[in-house]
Amino acid sequence: MADPKRPSECTDMSEVRAEIDRIDAALVDLIAERFGYVERAWQLKKDPSEASVPWRIQQVIDKVKTQARQRGLPAEMIEMVGAQWRNMIGWFVQYEEEKLRKLEASSGGPRK
Numbered sequence: 001m002a003d004p005k006r007p008s009e010c011t012d013m014s015e016v017r018a019e020i021d022r023i024d025a026a027l028v029d030l031i032a033e034r035f036g037y038v039e040r041a042w043q044l045k046k047d048p049s050e051a052s053v054p055w056r057i058q059q060v061i062d063k064v065k066t067q068a069r070q071r072g073l074p075a076e077m078i079e080m081v082g083a084q085w086r087n088m089i090g091w092f093v094q095y096e097e098e099k100l101r102k103l104e105a106s107s108g109g110p111r112k
């Protein structure tokens, strides 16, 4: 595969789109990798009430927004990044909750 091109090196829309496709594929890989740790997280928790950890959710969102700020993204985009993370984490929390509920039901009570 050709070397990645910097934005200023792209001379037509097919080159721009090829780079966007490359970045999107990398983002999906990273989300899948992140999901692997969420999968491990619920296995290390004891019951569904542990799925949502508000202080940690806030910490994660603060960190990504700080990084977005440091990268010089526009203010509205920083808010968008925070909202996307909140949305993604919301899904992960639901996933963990469901797994822990099923585990609780199948084992006849919370894990000791």
Ligand SMILES: C=C(O[C@@H]1C=C(C(=O)O)C=C[C@H]1O)C(=O)O
Residues within 6 Å of the ligand: 037, 038, 041, 051, 052, 053, 054, 056, 057, 060, 088, 089, 092, 093, 096
């Ligand atoms: C991964 C965890 O489980 C949940 C998912 C989080 C995430 O996706 O970053 C953060 C907090 C938890 O509500 C955790 O407790 O750290």
